[in-house]
Amino acid sequence: MSGPVVILGLGFTTQRLARRLLQRHTPVYAAVRGAERFADLAKMGVRFADFPENSVLVHSVPPLREPDQSSIRTRIVDLAPRRILYISSTGVYGAQTHVNERTPAAPDEEKGRLRLEEESWLSSRAQSVLILRSAAIYGPGRGVHVRLREGKLPRGTGGVVSRIHVDDLAAILEAGIDASIDGAWSVADDCPAASEEVVAWCANRMGLQIPNEAGPRFPVSGRSVDAKRIRELLGVELKYPSYESGIEASLASESADTDRELGRRFA
Secondary structure, three states, X not given: OOOOEEEEOOOHHHHHHHHHHHXXXXXXXXXXXXXXXXXXXXXXXXXXXXXXXXXXXXXXXXXXXXOHHHHHHXXXXXXXXXXXXXXXXXXXXXXXXXXXXXXXXXXXXXXXXXXXXXXXXXXXXXXXXXXXXXXXXXXXXXXXXXXXXXXXXXXXXOOEEOEEEHHHHHHHHHHHHHOOOOEEEEEOOOOOEEHHHHHHHHHHXXXXXXXXXXXXXXXXXXXXXXXXXXXXXXXXXXXXXXXXXXXXXXXXXXXXXXXXXXXXXXX
């Protein structure tokens, strides 16, 4: 066991990571704004104060404007973590269309440059740093299928895009906490695809019409990501290797959540 884990920011992915860690009896601490928003996780055992030093830190907060960014860095320095895992983005690869673990970062937009700057800063703050450059994260309540249900199209158009189901990313993070692997690695599923392809599949699966959306859409800097190597090193097998399997699971989870909510409402 790795000892206590401090999570910086409880978001879409790290809430799932926290639950996975609690299930294996790992002490979990979370540095968040408004801890009262996470009462369910508090009941499960997540602690929101008295953070231990020399622990494993999972950093999930994207770069922020000042003074918030400096405040986060001060918090990290105070924690003095022995190992850091950072959820970065494949956006650091810029316009490169085919990437793997050997592809150098070459950001061509401000978001990517800020991500790469944070990667560099974090690499100087602990002896052991694992950076996971994540493809587009989707799952229950988030993704192309949700936008289509709302009568909207994905914001971008054109180009192949890699994705990863939120539960698979959480599993990779969990394995990375106990591993000794360092460096920057891309993470994605095994089925990069254009958003138009995913929209067409979702519309057919969900029995919906593809909306004729007149709002602004912009070309995406799509890329096909080969992320097999880090999974091999960590011993992680994808539960959802394609968007089809991942969206099917997301739809099933959303349906189950709706049934539970209706059951509580009319009990």
